[in-house]
Amino acid sequence: MKLLYQTHSPYARKVLVMAREAGLADRLTVVHHETSPTWRNDEVFRLNPLGKVPVLLLADGTALFDSNVICEYLDGLHDRQPLIPRETKARLLALRLQALAQGLCDAGIAVRHETVRRPEALRYPAMRDGQIEKLVATYDFLERELVHTATGEPFDLGQIALATALDWLAFRDLPDFEPGRPRLSSWYRRCLERTSMLATTFAGQTVD
Numbered sequence: 563m564k565l566l567y568q569t570h571s572p573y574a575r576k577v578l579v580m581a582r583e584a585g586l587a588d589r590l591t592v593v594h595h596e597t598s599p600t601w602r603n604d605e606v607f608r609l610n611p612l613g614k615v616p617v618l619l620l621a622d623g624t625a626l627f628d629s630n631v632i633c634e635y636l637d638g639l640h641d642r643q644p645l646i647p648r649e650t651k652a653r654l655l656a657l658r659l660q661a662l663a664q665g666l667c668d669a670g671i672a673v674r675h676e677t678v679r680r681p682e683a684l685r686y687p688a689m690r691d692g693q694i695e696k697l698v699a700t701y702d703f704l705e706r707e708l709v710h711t712a713t714g715e716p717f718d719l720g721q722i723a724l725a726t727a728l729d730w731l732a733f734r735d736l737p738d739f740e741p742g743r744p745r746l747s748s749w750y751r752r753c754l755e756r757t758s759m760l761a762t763t764f765a766g767q768t769v770d
């Protein structure tokens with residue numbers, strides 16, 4: 563299977579960490595692609611009309627996107643403990659954590675548009691501030707709620723999504739989640755020590 567990837571995408575890294583945790587990494591050929599709404603990548607568009615990575619290209623030619631769908635597919639390919647829990651309550655909590663992680667990345671990208679990516683004259687400070695509010699409220703929610711969420715083994719999809727999202731927010735110098743949030747911080751620090759995280763660290767700059 564070919565994974566259209568990006569070395570600085572939190573969504574793409576989530577997929578690769580998931581593949582590693584599931585023991586599937588050696589079945590993937592990982593190819594880096596730059597993407598941006600202002601910089602068309604024809605190869606990505608041919609497979610995903612949204613022009614976004616990650617995309618997983620299967621042997622029969624099917625292209626799977628987005629990262630949530632790819633992770634669900636990968637979880638059906640291995641015989642380790644499922645990384646998307648089967649039991650309803652645990653499953654909903656893991657998927658909710660993934661949704662929060664996706665929301666953190668979406669808000670972080672929006673902040674970057676309003677701070678560094680858009681030409682200066684087109685930036686909108688109220689949009690930047692509104693998106694930062696979402697980040698801070700989510701950090702506070704996680705600090706309160708993490709104790710009620712599975713944070714052990716297996717390193718499930720919710721945890722994978724959150725760890726890769728937080729590490730991307732740190733990589734891009736977005737508002738810091740660590741000060742004053744000891745539970746979130748120590749959980750994040752433990753995640754960084756995992757082989758799957760160490761093997762997939764972020765690199766590179768967005769090309770707009």
Ligand SMILES: N[C@@H](CCC(=O)N[C@@H](CS)C(=O)NCC(=O)O)C(=O)O
Nearest residue numbers: 571573597598599614615616628629
């Ligand atoms: N919801 C999608 C988000 C994917 C996404 O936004 N990928 C970014 C890279 S970080 C991208 O390719 N952006 C290009 C664009 O927005 O045109 C997923 O989870 O896969």
